[in-house]
Amino acid sequence: MSWAYARYQEPNANRLASGLFFRIQENEHPVQPPLTRSPDLALRDLSHDHFVIPEYRQTKQDRELYLPLLEVLVEVEAVGTIAWTTLTQTFTNRASSPVTEATYCFPLYDKSTVTSFSCCIGSEKVLKGVVKPKALAKAEFEAAVARQHVAALLEEHTPEVFETSIGNIPAQTSVKIEVCYITELKADLSGDGILLTIPTSVAPRYGTPPSSLATSTARKSLAVPPENGLQIRIQVSSPVAINRIESRTHPVTIEMGSHGHTTTKNIRDLAKARTSLEYDPTKARATLSDRTACLGKDFVLLIESRGGTLLASRAILESHPKLSNYSALMVSINLKDMYTPNVVSLKSPSEIIFLADRSGSMVDKIEALKTAMGFFLKSLPNNCSFNICSFGSNHALMWSESRPYNQASLDEAMSYINNFRADMGGTELLSGLRSVVEKADPVLSTQIITLTDGEVWNAAGIFEFIRDSKAARGKDSIRFFALGIGDAVSHHLIEGIGRNGGGLAEVVSVDSAGDWKSRVIRMLEAALTPSTWKVEINLGGFPKNEQEGLCIQAPNRIPDFHAFSRSSVYFLLSEEAKFESVNIIATATSGETITAELPVQILENTRNCVHLLAAKGVLNDFESGQSWFHGSVRSTETKSEAEIEDRMRVEAERIGIEWSLSSRWTSFVVVDNNASLEKASRWYQAERSELADLTRPRYGS
Structure with missing residues (x-):
């Protein structure tokens, strides 16, 4: 990206910032004209200026200020190679007037799947997002803002850049934004562990401000009280004993064998039988030990198991939460389980x-x-x-x-x-x-x-x-x-x-x-290892009839595997899965063939992680133009690219809405139709259970 470094001498000033900024109308009773917003930004149109702190300016009509970030809390539950993350960001409107609209951008780790979005306005008002087609979600948000109703919108610009907009924030009020997402963790190339990464701009305003912005009037509202600041809590559960946990980037406190604990919500909970909290080698907890730390760089945590079995190939089947005979399958493949890579000097030039x-x-x-x-x-x-x-x-x-x-x-x-x-x-x-x-x-x-x-x-x-x-x-x-x-x-x-x-x-x-x-x-x-591998997966004779929707694979075209690769392939199945194992066939460009049989493990939970990752995988295929849908439509019908794109959009919207996922075609929107800034007495009182669920600490500090 071409940036003017003469203007920003401090490189960290040019990072992707989650700066939240807004406009305050000076009228005592603001008149809301019809709102017009620019169309979706094309990637080529997005520039550095969309993500840095806006320059302070003031006129008689309006002024742009920065909405201070008070606290960032990142809570992660890593189970095997899958991580559930809850990102909570607390901002405040310290002005004496309502904020018509506030917007900020933030990145998530590549391939993260946002599964829920909610915000708490003040101490009582809880709003939970609903996934809708992108254009409809934006229209509903704009209409609500024009009606002076509290509203919020979460949009995905790229697979790792997201934008949240909040409308009609009352004066002297804090806003708590909660984004939940799921991620399959990356294998560590240098060993037998997995890497958990939290992108830098989760909390971009911590630490010493860039020198070029130090004198800005807007910077005065960015001070973060030392008793608040950044918190990162990670609870790790492994199918095998954990050998080591360490952060390559930040100071952390590690508790091996720790189960973590949650806050007691009801006095009746004290009467329940206590779960054994004896040392468990498959459990651990990591906590950022310096809460005033600057996230000028990605937070990276390495989790290593004994013998490298955490990264072993496996097949996991999960039943659909509502439909009988429907299921999702995750097949994780590590070629090193099947053969020993031949890392030698290349025999041919x-x-x-x-x-x-x-x-x-x-x-x-x-x-x-x-x-x-x-x-x-x-x-x-x-x-x-x-x-x-x-x-x-x-x-x-x-x-x-x-x-x-x-x-x-x-x-x-x-x-x-x-x-x-x-x-x-x-x-x-x-x-x-x-x-x-x-x-x-x-x-x-x-x-x-x-x-x-x-x-x-x-x-x-x-x-x-x-x-x-x-x-x-x-x-x-x-x-x-x-x-x-x-x-x-x-x-x-x-x-x-x-x-x-x-x-x-x-x-x-x-x-x-x-x-x-x-x-x-x-x-x-890895570059000196001569062959790449073409991988095929056989589901024990299960028919892969994508045109009838019986079995949808994502990625539809399995990328070539490198000898050191570990990757997962997902399947959405709409018939009863009677197979007990899956067969892996890997063929090298040198002609060598290896096979493996993986027993199917049944996953019993209520979190639908395999379905969510599989659905997001299908949406990623749609975005890259390599989905089963593209091949099916092009091979059976003669249609223009515009018609294909339109039909794909409808299908992508259906998947995003069904599984409550943000994507290129779907967004989270929340509108409080029962509340207006001029009628605060009509705001509903949130149930205590709602507030407890939104604000509870997932793990003890």
């Missing part, structure tokens, strides 16, 4: 091209980039050729074509990277990728390793180009890997490059306390 980000946003990461490049270059095999392409607003190759790896070429490359500067302007990653693919040797197997902070919007276009490039050259003749460098990278972009490119992705913090070098070398080992 190959080509490795490094694509290095030298845009302005890398100014505080350029030394880390140099270090990573040094690790890579000094570890290359002797029988490869290599090249380096720097990119920013434009791109430049070190050599016109790749050269054989030897001492002379290594010395020249080391001298080249030692002169790296973040002086190439914007982040035109797609242009850089096109350049290296065009320059790649058509005879050799090419591995492209991108090193970037991921600060670009056009992720979808990049993924499409990578898929097209693999299809044009042959799936194993070119692969794409990504190393995200920085404290708040775009995980959606980094993970997507590896997932779509048949390679792997990893993120390293600039000052990570973890073994930084080992993860870089692990990625190079």
Whole structure:
């Protein structure tokens, strides 16, 4: 992303901010004209200015101010490889007039699925969101604001950027926003654990303000009382004994064997039999130990089990909560369970091209980039050729074509990277990728390793180009890997490059306390592992008739697996699942075939996690244009792209509404039709159970 660094000398000022800002009308009894809002922002139209703190300005008619963030609470329940997260953000309107509309943006981790949205206005008013088609949700929100009713709206701009709007916030009133989401946790590339990541902009206003904004009048309302601040509480439950938990980024307190506890709500609870709280090796709890900590970087927690069995391949079946014979299946595949990857020097010559980000946003990461490049270059095999392409607003190759790896070429490359500067302007990653693919040797197997902070919007276009490039050259003749460098990278972009490119992705913090070098070398080992694998899943003879909706698979097109990959495939089944096992067939591009049989485990719970993840997986396929629906419509009917898109929208809206999920086509909206700012006495009194459910601490601090 091209940003003017002359204006913001502090790089952290350019992070995606969840700044909540609003406009106050000065009239004693504000007249509400019909509201007009700009259409949905296209990704190319979104810029840095949408996410930084708005500059303070004041006129006789209105003034723009910043709505102070008082507290951020993140509560996570990690069960196996799935995490349920509740994000609660508390703001306050300290003005003497109502706020007509307040809006703020915030990111969530890639592939997170928002399952509920609610807000508490003041101490009594609780509003719970309902999922509706995006246009309808926005229209209802705008109409409610015009009627001076309290309303709220949650929209998804990209898979990791969300926006919340709140209308008609009373004067001198606090607002508590609660967003609940579910995430499948990522495997740690450097070991046998999983990584739980909380993006940086959950609490972007903690810590020292950027120097360029220190004198702003609006900054005076950003002070956070030290007794409040940031809280992170994580309860971990593993199917096997937990070996280690640590944070690579923040100070945490770890309690191994801890069950956690919840607040007693009723005196009758004291009479209930106490559950044994003896030490349990499958339980643990982690708490952020510095509540005044600055989330200038992603919070990352590593969870490791004994023997690596937490990441074992498995098949989990979950019954539909309401419909008999309907179910959802999650098949998690770890190829290392089936064979031992052959990490050796490539038997045939190959080509490795490094694509290095030298845009302005890398100014505080350029030394880390140099270090990573040094690790890579000094570890290359002797029988490869290599090249380096720097990119920013434009791109430049070190050599016109790749050269054989030897001492002379290594010395020249080391001298080249030692002169790296973040002086190439914007982040035109797609242009850089096109350049290296065009320059790649058509005879050799090419591995492209991108090193970037991921600060670009056009992720979808990049993924499409990578898929097209693999299809044009042959799936194993070119692969794409990504190393995200920085404290708040775009995980959606980094993970997507590896997932779509048949390679792997990893993120390293600039000052990570973890073994930084080992993860870089692990990625190079992955690039030196020669084969990718095509995976097929057989459901014990269950018919995969997608046109009749009997079995819908997501992702519909299973991406190529790398030898070190661990990924999940979901199935929505509309007939009784009588199979007791699933068969995995993996075929390498070298011709090798391996098979495995996974017993089906029945999941007994009331949280519908497999259904929610499966439904979101189908919506992700819709967004990428690779769903079962696209193939079915195109193969059976001759329709225009506009007709296909319209029919897909209807189907996507149906899925989002059925499972209460935010998406590109659906949003959460909440409207209090029984309340008006001018008739506060009509506000309903929330039940105590509602308030307790919304504000309770999930785990003891």
